[in-house]
Amino acid sequence: MRGHTAQISNRGGRWRLYLVLMDVLVSQWPEHDFGPTPTVPTAAERSRVLDMFGFVAIDGAEWEWTEDNETYGDDTSPVLLLASIRVRSRDGGQP
Numbered sequence: 388m389r390g391h392t393a394q395i396s397n398r399g400g401r402w403r404l405y406l407v408l409m410d411v412l413v414s415q416w417p418e419h420d421f422g423p424t425p426t427v428p429t430a431a432e433r434s435r436v437l438d439m440f441g442f443v444a445i446d447g448a449e450w451e452w453t454e455d456n457e458t459y460g461d462d463t464s465p466v467l468l469l470a471s472i473r474v475r476s477r478d479g480g481q482p
Contacts, residue, residue, distance in 0.1 A: 390445055393437055394471045402428050404436050442474040
């Protein structure tokens with residue numbers, strides 16, 4: 388069973404969760420915008436979106452957080468928070 392990666396990111400106060408699919412145009416990746424919110428969407432909210440996409444977290448997988456600079460190599464640029472988790476199709480098939 389092939390796994391995929393789901394990611395959540397924040398830009399301009401808007402959290403966006405998307406499913407990374409190889410060999411598929413980025414514009415065709417499933418995506419959900421949580422809208423402007425001052426807090427990070429909960430794990431339960433993220434799980435509901437993954438379920439809506441037809442995916443679930445791989446057994447034992449947890450969200451892993453990292454940060455990046457908006458401008459590569461510029462430690463004075465705004466920080467972007469990103470999280471990812473390994474997922475699989477809910478029915479075991481390919482997306």
